[in-house]
Every structure is written in structure tokens, then in C-alpha cells.
Amino acid sequence: MPPANTAIRIRVRMSARPVDEPHRAASQLELLFDLTFVVAVAAVTARLAHDLADGHGLAGLLPFLQVFFAIWWAWMNFTWFASSYDTDDVAYRLLTMLQMAGVLVLAAGVPAAAGEADFGLVTLGYLIMRVGLVVQWLRAAVEDRASRRTALRYAGGIAVLQLAWILRFFLVEKGGLPASSELPIFVCLVVLELAVPRWAERVRPTTWHPHHIAERYGLFTIILLGESVLAASRGVEGALGAGGISGTLVVIAGSGLVLLFALWWLYFLVQAGEGLSDRRHRSYLWGYGHYGVFAALAALGAGLEVAVEQSGQEVAASPMALGYAVAIPVCAYLVLLQVTHALVLARPVIPPRAVLGCVVVLALPLATPWIGVAGVIAVISASCVLLVAVAIWPTAIAARTAARHAGPE
Incomplete structure (x- = not known):
């Protein structure tokens, strides 16, 4: 567990935090991280409101749910990882900042994604967030030997699926696949995303804190x-x-x-x-x-x-x-x-x-x-x-x- 003082922690070995750690609460960094999602949620909500006002609420619902999944899943991945491995040292903070930058890029791409079905910026923002998360899991694999296989499964699963999201973007939006294939591919990738945590933790569960x-x-x-x-x-x-x-x-x-x-x-x-x-x-x-x-x-x-x-x-x-x-x-x-x-x-x-x-x-x-x-x-x-x-x-x-x-x- 990181020390409870206010000194700057340059380097802390990443190890699983106790499940029953007393007085565990959200850190200031987590609260700052959440502020970037305020921007992303505001963007997707404003776009849906625009579609509703124009009488295209049903047409705007699917893009809303798709973009909101990207926002929610990015927040989910960070939150559960932080609950198990938050070291709050310099490397952890910088990688969190990288993920925050990805959220802001994603938010900037919401209007194009919801209005023109152009998911270019959303895909880029998602990539930036995932790079930061994969590096975090690789660090956990190196420094926490007991949970190495779990961490490597997380890192590998996330990396492979991120490549799949990029491939989807080029094949569906820039390639020759018909537009009708966009939704089935999206649903398939979502199902695989949701399966990664269950698959990774079969080896050894992470020590996330329930409270x-x-x-x-x-x-x-x-x-x-x-x-x-x-x-x-x-x-x-x-x-x-x-x-x-x-x-x-x-x-x-x-x-x-x-x-x-x-x-x-x-x-x-x-x-x-x-x-x-x-x-x-x-x-x-x-x-x-x-x-x-x-x-x-x-x-x-x-x-x-x-x-x-x-x-x-x-x-x-x-x-x-x-x-x-x-x-x-x-x-x-x-x-x-x-x-x-x-x-x-x-x-x-x-x-x-x-x-x-x-x-x-x-x-x-x-x-x-x-x-x-x-x-x-x-x-x-x-x-x-x-x-x-x-x-x-x-x-x-x-x-x-x-x-x-x-x-x-």
C-alpha cells in the first residue's frame, strides 16, 4: 500500500493492494481523471439532444449507445485496475495522464461519430487510452510476480482487441465492407471486450477493493x-x-x-x-x-x-x-x-x-x-x-x- 504522506513518490513497486485495506477511498488523481469524462459525457449527451430536437432521436440512439460504450468501458478499465494496483507514483500518474488525453480526443470526435458516422477521432482517442492501460498491465506483470499471468492476459487481450478496433475502422469506414456489417462487427467486439476480464482472472483474481x-x-x-x-x-x-x-x-x-x-x-x-x-x-x-x-x-x-x-x-x-x-x-x-x-x-x-x-x-x-x-x-x-x-x-x-x-x- 502506498504511504499515506504527501511526499512525491518517484517510484513504488507495483503490487496487489489488499482486498480489506482499511479506509480505502478514491484518490485525488481518480477524481481528476473523472473530470475528463465530464467532457466526454457532455459531448455525447449534447449530440443526442441535438438529434432529439431535430426529430431524429431514434436514428441518433445507436451512435449514442456506441460512443457511450467507449466512454464507459474506458472508465471501467481504469477504475478496476486502479482499485487493485494504484501506486500513485510518477509513472502511474503519467500513464493516467495519457489515458486522460485519450478521453479528451474521444470527446472531440463525438460530433463526427454521432452526426456523420465518422469514428476516426473516437478510434484514435480509444487507442491512446488503451496504450496507457496496456503499459500499466505490463508493468504489473513485471513487478507483481504472483499475478503475472493475469496481468499478461489483460495486456494481451486488450492489445489484440485494440488492433481489431483499428482494423474495423479501416475495413468498414475506409475499406470496402458494406455499411450493414458495421453493427454486427461492433457487437462482436463488444462481447469480446466484456469477456477479457473474466478470461484474464480465471488464472488469479485481482484484488479490487469492494468499498x-x-x-x-x-x-x-x-x-x-x-x-x-x-x-x-x-x-x-x-x-x-x-x-x-x-x-x-x-x-x-x-x-x-x-x-x-x-x-x-x-x-x-x-x-x-x-x-x-x-x-x-x-x-x-x-x-x-x-x-x-x-x-x-x-x-x-x-x-x-x-x-x-x-x-x-x-x-x-x-x-x-x-x-x-x-x-x-x-x-x-x-x-x-x-x-x-x-x-x-x-x-x-x-x-x-x-x-x-x-x-x-x-x-x-x-x-x-x-x-x-x-x-x-x-x-x-x-x-x-x-x-x-x-x-x-x-x-x-x-x-x-x-x-x-x-x-x-
């Missing part, structure tokens, strides 16, 4: 919620510039804020660290399931942005489509959050029936002709607030009962 991982996922959730607030703020700015303050604007903006706060509350009802500690074998499904949770939050930000914007100016998307642009991400978030929580918890904190009841919000956009976009978002927000109340009510009753039985001291 550290849970904290890192929580921090990324906050980043995505913050991006949704930022996206809604962009919509408010556009609406104010076009038509000034209106009752519809106030209702949508206020309901959007309450909605995001409720979703934040629901996520942090669970302390996933203990569950991951007891059920490490389910960490793959728990971690991979968060792709849908995170993508839903990012898509929700885009939907809220356009919903707020249309209160002050016309957009090409229909009011019903805007209702679905909010309802679908919310439902996806609730269902996937319930599924991921169930993987690591003995008993669900949120009653499954309550979650299924909230799925009826998928039908709310059908009422848009009568209650408008503002009414749809307000009811969705109220449903999530009710879900929070249902989730915390048993705990509140139990605490009050225990206090009553305890009596005065």
Missing part, C-alpha cells in the same frame, strides 16, 4: 446526474433566449430537478460495498449492468434538455416523442438499478412491485395531447418521489418503533 469500487461507481453516477442538470440548464438558457419565462418552463425545469434528485436518492439507498464484499463472484454482472444505468442517466439529460427547450421555442420533435425521451430513460434506470442491486443484496431495498408500478410511466406520453410535455414530466417526477417514499418508509417505521421500545435513557 472503493462502490464509491467509484457512485461518483460516476453523480457525474451523470450533474451532466443531466447541466443539459437541462442549457435547455433553460435556450428557452429563455427565445421566449422568456413561462409557466410551462417553470414546471418542466422544476419537475426535472425533483426527478434527478429522486433518482439520486434511489441509487444511494444501497451501500453496495458490503454486498460486493460478500458476493465478489457477481461483480461482473453488477459492474456490466451499470452500463445501462449510466446510459439511461445520460439519455435522460438529453431528453430533459430538449423538453425544457421546447417550452420557449419550436423543435422538430413531437411532444409525445419528447415525453418518451424522458419516460424511457427513467424506466430503464429504475429497472436496471433494481436488477443490479438484487445481484449484491440479500433483500431488495426498493420493493420490486413498486418498481414495476413505476414502469407504467411508459404509458404517460400517450396523454401528452391532454396534459402536455410539462404534465407528463411532472407525473413522472411525482412517481419517482413516491417510489423514494415507499423505499424509505419501512426503515423510518422500524427506527421509530425501536426508539419507542428503547424508552427514555
Whole structure:
């Protein structure tokens, strides 16, 4: 474990950190690393919002999910490696900076990837990130003899797949393969990417820290919620510039804020660290399931942005489509959050029936002709607030009962 002082660590031998290391928390470097993903997520969310406003939401959904996978997978790889091997010395910091540069290049390529299906810059940014990660794993292989085979499997698997991504770019986008082959090749490479960690850790599992991982996922959730607030703020700015303050604007903006706060509350009802500690074998499904949770939050930000914007100016998307642009991400978030929580918890904190009841919000956009976009978002927000109340009510009753039985001291 790296020493806890503030002195500069020029060189620290890379070895597996203890699984039960006390007081393990996200480092300042990890927080700085996350800031680059703020830029990347903002870029992909803004692009989806643009497609929604132009009435091309469905056409923009697939590029959004593809680019968001690259963002999420790069963050995933860094996070789990850092949980096992963070030395915070000079070499580690410089290689992390290289990965941050790759994220920024990827973010710069989002508009071309989502708008023109040109994945050149995204592929380049992904390559830069992966080079830094492969070097980290090679260093772990050299310095941590006990886990050498695992580290070499990671380094080899990542390197081979990165070559495959580059080959895909030249064959599909610059070569002669038909455009119809793009999606099957992408899905195949994604499946192989997801298989690398499982394959590598068959030899010897890495020593990732469950509470550290849970904290890192929580921090990324906050980043995505913050991006949704930022996206809604962009919509408010556009609406104010076009038509000034209106009752519809106030209702949508206020309901959007309450909605995001409720979703934040629901996520942090669970302390996933203990569950991951007891059920490490389910960490793959728990971690991979968060792709849908995170993508839903990012898509929700885009939907809220356009919903707020249309209160002050016309957009090409229909009011019903805007209702679905909010309802679908919310439902996806609730269902996937319930599924991921169930993987690591003995008993669900949120009653499954309550979650299924909230799925009826998928039908709310059908009422848009009568209650408008503002009414749809307000009811969705109220449903999530009710879900929070249902989730915390048993705990509140139990605490009050225990206090009553305890009596005065």
C-alpha cells in the first residue's frame, strides 16, 4: 500500500493492494481523471439532444449507445485496475495522464461519430487510452510476480482487441465492407471486450477493493446526474433566449430537478460495498449492468434538455416523442438499478412491485395531447418521489418503533 504522506513518490513497486485495506477511498488523481469524462459525457449527451430536437432521436440512439460504450468501458478499465494496483507514483500518474488525453480526443470526435458516422477521432482517442492501460498491465506483470499471468492476459487481450478496433475502422469506414456489417462487427467486439476480464482472472483474481469500487461507481453516477442538470440548464438558457419565462418552463425545469434528485436518492439507498464484499463472484454482472444505468442517466439529460427547450421555442420533435425521451430513460434506470442491486443484496431495498408500478410511466406520453410535455414530466417526477417514499418508509417505521421500545435513557 502506498504511504499515506504527501511526499512525491518517484517510484513504488507495483503490487496487489489488499482486498480489506482499511479506509480505502478514491484518490485525488481518480477524481481528476473523472473530470475528463465530464467532457466526454457532455459531448455525447449534447449530440443526442441535438438529434432529439431535430426529430431524429431514434436514428441518433445507436451512435449514442456506441460512443457511450467507449466512454464507459474506458472508465471501467481504469477504475478496476486502479482499485487493485494504484501506486500513485510518477509513472502511474503519467500513464493516467495519457489515458486522460485519450478521453479528451474521444470527446472531440463525438460530433463526427454521432452526426456523420465518422469514428476516426473516437478510434484514435480509444487507442491512446488503451496504450496507457496496456503499459500499466505490463508493468504489473513485471513487478507483481504472483499475478503475472493475469496481468499478461489483460495486456494481451486488450492489445489484440485494440488492433481489431483499428482494423474495423479501416475495413468498414475506409475499406470496402458494406455499411450493414458495421453493427454486427461492433457487437462482436463488444462481447469480446466484456469477456477479457473474466478470461484474464480465471488464472488469479485481482484484488479490487469492494468499498472503493462502490464509491467509484457512485461518483460516476453523480457525474451523470450533474451532466443531466447541466443539459437541462442549457435547455433553460435556450428557452429563455427565445421566449422568456413561462409557466410551462417553470414546471418542466422544476419537475426535472425533483426527478434527478429522486433518482439520486434511489441509487444511494444501497451501500453496495458490503454486498460486493460478500458476493465478489457477481461483480461482473453488477459492474456490466451499470452500463445501462449510466446510459439511461445520460439519455435522460438529453431528453430533459430538449423538453425544457421546447417550452420557449419550436423543435422538430413531437411532444409525445419528447415525453418518451424522458419516460424511457427513467424506466430503464429504475429497472436496471433494481436488477443490479438484487445481484449484491440479500433483500431488495426498493420493493420490486413498486418498481414495476413505476414502469407504467411508459404509458404517460400517450396523454401528452391532454396534459402536455410539462404534465407528463411532472407525473413522472411525482412517481419517482413516491417510489423514494415507499423505499424509505419501512426503515423510518422500524427506527421509530425501536426508539419507542428503547424508552427514555
